Amino acid sequence: xxxxxxxxxxxxxxxxxxxxxxxGFLLTMQISYFALLIGVALGTVIALIDTAKRSKWxxxxxxxxxxxxxxxxxxxxxxxxxxxxxxIFAVKGFxxxxxxxxxxxxxxxxxTAEVIRSGIQSVDIGQKEAGMALGLSNFxxxxxxxxxxxxxxxxxxxxxxxxxVIKETAIVSMVGMYDLNMAAKDIGSxxxxxxxxxxxxxxxxxxxxxxxxxxxIVRRVEKSLRRSDLRGEK
Amino acid sequence: MDNQHTDLVVRNLKKxxxxxxxxxxxxxxxxxxxxxxxxxxxxxxxxxxxxxxxWMEEPTSGEIFLDGVRIDAKNVRKMRxxxxxxxxxxxxxSNMTVMENxxxxxxxxxxxxxxxxxxxxxxxxxxxxxxxxxxxxxxxxSGGQKQRIAIIRAMMLSPExxxxxxxxxxxxxxxxxxxxxxxxxxxxxxxxxxIVTHEMSFAKEIATRIVFxxxxxxxxxxxxxxxxxHPKTERVKEFLNRVL
Numbered sequence: 001x002x003x004x005x006x007x008x009x010x011x012x013x014x015x016x017x018x019x020x021x022x023x024g025f026l027l028t029m030q031i032s033y034f035a036l037l038i039g040v041a042l043g044t045v046i047a048l049i050d051t052a053k054r055s056k057w058x059x060x061x062x063x064x065x066x067x068x069x070x071x072x073x074x075x076x077x078x079x080x081x082x083x084x085x086x087x088i089f090a091v092k093g094f095x096x097x098x099x100x101x102x103x104x105x106x107x108x109x110x111x112t113a114e115v116i117r118s119g120i121q122s123v124d125i126g127q128k129e130a131g132m133a134l135g136l137s138n139f140x141x142x143x144x145x146x147x148x149x150x151x152x153x154x155x156x157x158x159x160x161x162x163x164x165v166i167k168e169t170a171i172v173s174m175v176g177m178y179d180l181n182m183a184a185k186d187i188g189s190x191x192x193x194x195x196x197x198x199x200x201x202x203x204x205x206x207x208x209x210x211x212x213x214x215x216x217i218v219r220r221v222e223k224s225l226r227r228s229d230l231r232g233e234k
Numbered sequence: 235m236d237n238q239h240t241d242l243v244v245r246n247l248k249k250x251x252x253x254x255x256x257x258x259x260x261x262x263x264x265x266x267x268x269x270x271x272x273x274x275x276x277x278x279x280x281x282x283x284x285x286x287x288x289w290m291e292e293p294t295s296g297e298i299f300l301d302g303v304r305i306d307a308k309n310v311r312k313m314r315x316x317x318x319x320x321x322x323x324x325x326x327x328s329n330m331t332v333m334e335n336x337x338x339x340x341x342x343x344x345x346x347x348x349x350x351x352x353x354x355x356x357x358x359x360x361x362x363x364x365x366x367x368x369x370x371x372x373x374x375x376s377g378g379q380k381q382r383i384a385i386i387r388a389m390m391l392s393p394e395x396x397x398x399x400x401x402x403x404x405x406x407x408x409x410x411x412x413x414x415x416x417x418x419x420x421x422x423x424x425x426x427x428x429i430v431t432h433e434m435s436f437a438k439e440i441a442t443r444i445v446f447x448x449x450x451x452x453x454x455x456x457x458x459x460x461x462x463x464h465p466k467t468e469r470v471k472e473f474l475n476r477v478l
Contacts, residue, residue: 129290130325134391135314135338144338148329228329228371 007198017187017199024183025206031100031179032166038105039165040158041061043112050113051120065113072110080107080172085175100172108165119154120146152225159218163211180206241266241394241426244286247296249279249286256282258450260296261294264395269427271437271458274447275473280430283447284399287428298408302395315343318388322400324380326372330381332359333368340390351390358386362416378409381414389420398422398429438462446470 011017046065052058072080084103085096123146132143173182186202188196242264256279264270284289287298289310299303305313319440326335336355340346346354357366362382372380381401383467388396398417402410409450412434421427421440437444437458444461446454446469454461454470460478465471 015473050478099359124328125325126321126325127327129321130327131287132290133317133319133321133325134387135311135343137311140342144342174254228331229373 002197007193007195008202009177011088011187011193011198011202017193019186020183020204021180021202024178024203027097027178028166028169028180029103029173029210030171031169031172032162034110034170036165038160038163038183039108039112042105042109046109046114047120050117053229056193068175069110069113071109072112076094076233077107077168078174081158081175095177096177100169100175100177103163104169108161112158113163115157116150119150119157122153122204123149138197138203145194152222152229155218155222155225159222162214162218166211166214167207241268241301243297243299243375244287245297245299247283247286247298249282249291250294250435254449257286260450261450261453262445264398264426264428266292266426267442268423269440269442270429270445271441271443272428272430272445273434273473278447279450280447281399284397284428284430287397288314288319290319296382300301300367315339315345315391316394318391318393320381320384320388320396320401322403324372324377324384324404326375326380326384326387326404331371332364332375333397335372335383336387339387340382340385342436345391345392349372354390358389362386372378376409379407379410381405381413385413385416385420392403395426395428398431400430402431402433419428427434432477446473448473 046069047059049061052062074179081103082099084099089099089102105159114156127145127149128141131145136144165189169179170181173185178180180203184199185196186195189197193199241417242262244260244262246274247257247260247369248255248264249388260283272280272283282291286293289298289305289388292307300313300316303309303313326332327338330338330440333352333355336358337346337348337351338355341348345351346365351405355442356365356368363381364379366377367375367383372383372478385401405413414433417427417429418440427440429437429440439458441458444451444456444458447468454465454467456466460466461470462474
């Protein structure tokens with residue numbers, strides 16, 4: 001391994017390699033970004049149905065949500081990805097990036113739903129009662145009181161989910177997609193590099209830097225949301 | 235239609251939580267300017283009774299009328315504007331400043347314009363000596379301050395009746411005094427009030443009528459003098475022996 005640093009230098013000085021890594025990184029980020037959008041949107045819907053008051057209109061939707069989250073959280077992501085690729089979207093010519101986004105989005109929705117549900121339920125019941133006693137509508141109570149407080153509980157856990165999704169998308173290389181992980185493998189198998197360790201190490205740095213940045217942003221958002229908990233003034 | 239001066243009528247109110255029958259048929263009237271203190275052992279249903287009046291808990295059966303209008307699922311939101319409520323744990327909205335707490339309902343319900351609501355809020359804050367807390371968040375206030383702000387928040391909508399659900403149970407002795415004197419002041423100004431409390435001496439002082447609830451029923455009613463000095467039932471005698 002005494003050629004580790006020279007190899008790293010070689011990798012960074014070869015535009016072709018950097019190009020591959022950046023292409024892979026772009027795909028990883030594209031899948032993650034859109035999957036998380038789907039995850040948060042669908043997860044919010046599921047969480048709202050889940051936390052809504054029991055009524056005859058919601059019996060079936062509530063049941064569907066329970067089955068959905070149970071199945072998604074109870075089966076491996078890799079398996080869900082394979083089913084999407086080789087069963088549900090096994091149409092020739094269907095863009096694989098869309099299949100991957102849907103697979104990860106549907107998966108993330110189940111976890112995000114749990115995060116949002118517990119965030120909503122952790123808001124003190126007295127806060128809702130205050131709004132009720134003042135004659136406010138359920139919608140106003142949710143938008144003005146419940147949601148702003150729930151978000152404070154949701155953001156840290158949602159940050160976790162973002163991190164999980166970004167790293168988990170690495171398994172798309174199993175269905176032949178050229179993401180960051182695949183780019184590393186590709187470079188490593190090339191004649192010139194002839195080493196998996198170096199490109200994998202660099203790919204790891206890419207993941208690490210991205211996630212470090214996201215953690216930083218989430219912390220900042222958290223902090224600004226917690227302003228009203230401080231003993232200060234507006 | 236009930237007599238003109240009747241504010242609130244409760245008829246055969248029952249409330250169960252699953253198998254647990256908390257209220258077993260309550261008949262009650264509250265007239266304008268009255269100050270009714272609801273007493274009873276813990277678990278007797280007195281808080282549930284109070285919470286059923288503005289439908290914080292939906293009654294299992296029975297009827298509640300405010301000024302002759304029956305409260306139901308459709309009109310309950312509108313009715314709540316006329317029934318202010320103060321909670322044991324204050325329930326100030328924690329993501330809003332004191333001012334935002336005070337003007338939220340009047341502005342949202344279009345009872346007042348924002349400017350007018352802020353003006354009234356400032357007057358009330360000045361009155362309770364907390365003007366400087368206008369922009370503070372609830373987390374920075376003491377219990378007594380929170381409860382007095384919760385009381386003026388309920389007053390912002392100028393309700394016909396104010397319900398107090400154990401307003402001093404979560405406070406330290408000094409804060410209790412502050413909150414009680416604010417309630418006393420509202421009483422002196424003719425506010426119609428219903429209080430669930432454990433403060434016996436305050437009950438004696440402020441009540442025009444005492445209602446005693448046990449096992450989900452009103453078992454005795456009377457003026458404070460009658461109630462404390464000449465209780466009619468064994469149950470109340472036993473209760474008074476224990477708490478006085």
